[in-house]
Amino acid sequence: MSTQWPGGILSKTPPTITAPVAGEGGSASGMWTMTEAMTYSKTGNWPKPAKLRQLWVWGKNDTGHLGTGNTTSLSSPVQVGSLTDWSQHIAGGEGHSAAVKADGTFWTWGQNTNGQLGQGNTTNLSSPVQLGSLTDWAYVEAMGASCLSVKTDGTLWTWGYNHNGQLGNGAVASISSPIQIGSLTTWGKAQGAGSSTILHVKTDGALWAWGTGSVGVLGNGATAHKSSPIQIGSLTNWATVDAGNGPFAAAVKTDGTLWTWGENSYGTLGHGNTTNLSSPVQVGSLTTWYSARAGDQALYAIKTDGTLWVAGRNTGGRLADGSTTHRSSLVQVGALTIWASVNPVAEGATGFKTNGTKWSWGECSGNLGTTGQGNNTTLSEPTQVGSATDWITANYLASGNCLHNLHFREG
16 A cells, blocks of 8 residues: 555645544645554544545556546546546556545446456446445555455445455455445555455554465465455554565554565565565564555665665666666665655556655556656656646555556645
8 A cells, every 4th residue: 555644745744633523524734653644544534635636647548447538548647537526545456447536436447357347347447437326435445457445434345356365255256346345344444455465454453464375475374365354463563564566565563663575586575585475574673664565576665754765676677776686675765855655556666755746767568658757768766757746645556567557636
């Protein structure tokens, strides 16, 4: 998952917070501390954005997953329609997209071969279409050809492709409409999804996982797939978690420590070696980690001082350190202390700074303009996308093979 705190990180000062009432209203600005983040994670309710939001997209679009009404790929950001009522929750799978609006409605578009749009059919959509008529959707994740959402009541819902049990319903059959997973109301909004692996932090801070278990990515000490959620260990101090292509996972605890596990061929886990891990292992001994994102065999982590650190595969310059050298230990990207969040896509990533600017790097896979620079040039260092300073850090996750970008700007 990405930096989920509403309002993003707009400055490196403590946030001004107006708490929501029953999940409604509220606002926030500034950098969130781990303590503040976990407080809101445990309540399960995040303030809704105070400002209007536009939806902007670019990259691959062969199945209409940019939502622009066609299947034309874009090498520069383009606004989807003219609406400014998008919420802070949006997600991109390998060929589909999903978002929750400020009014609590759920919208999907793109490829629908496995029912991943949740519309009860398998028809592709090239523009956003509302899923049902409910207004109690709170959060969305997309993984591969599946989708997951948490409602405002804390219940968990899934649909789409289910070959390794990634829907968590105890089966492996695909489903084209949302189904509730169990009856619990303690599912939080700190979660990460790889192509077919789900990792989730509940409101009590416990870590749960299900789906593909290859090379130990579930973190339960084994490699078997799980079609129902299982708790990983007994600790209740997990803050954020993310799953990436590899497959591997990365998480930050409430004490600011960084933990990784799963596939490690390129040293992606940041432990200075290439040994796979089937259980969470702490990376170093620092307690100053703020967030961690698991990309395409690349680890991106931000410290509380706003510095950006990377490890793993560096083909196409996806680590943004100015080289193509693989890194098995975390290295800092430049010397700047104003990084707010990173959103990985296949073979690269997009980063947001605290001044509202957006930056990209990596390889333009398939000449699809995934860096948003208006061209297909490979970038081994962060390069600013346009000159706008109103980009909003949003709760957005791209699965490991995602080749399109979805982001918000102020309305």
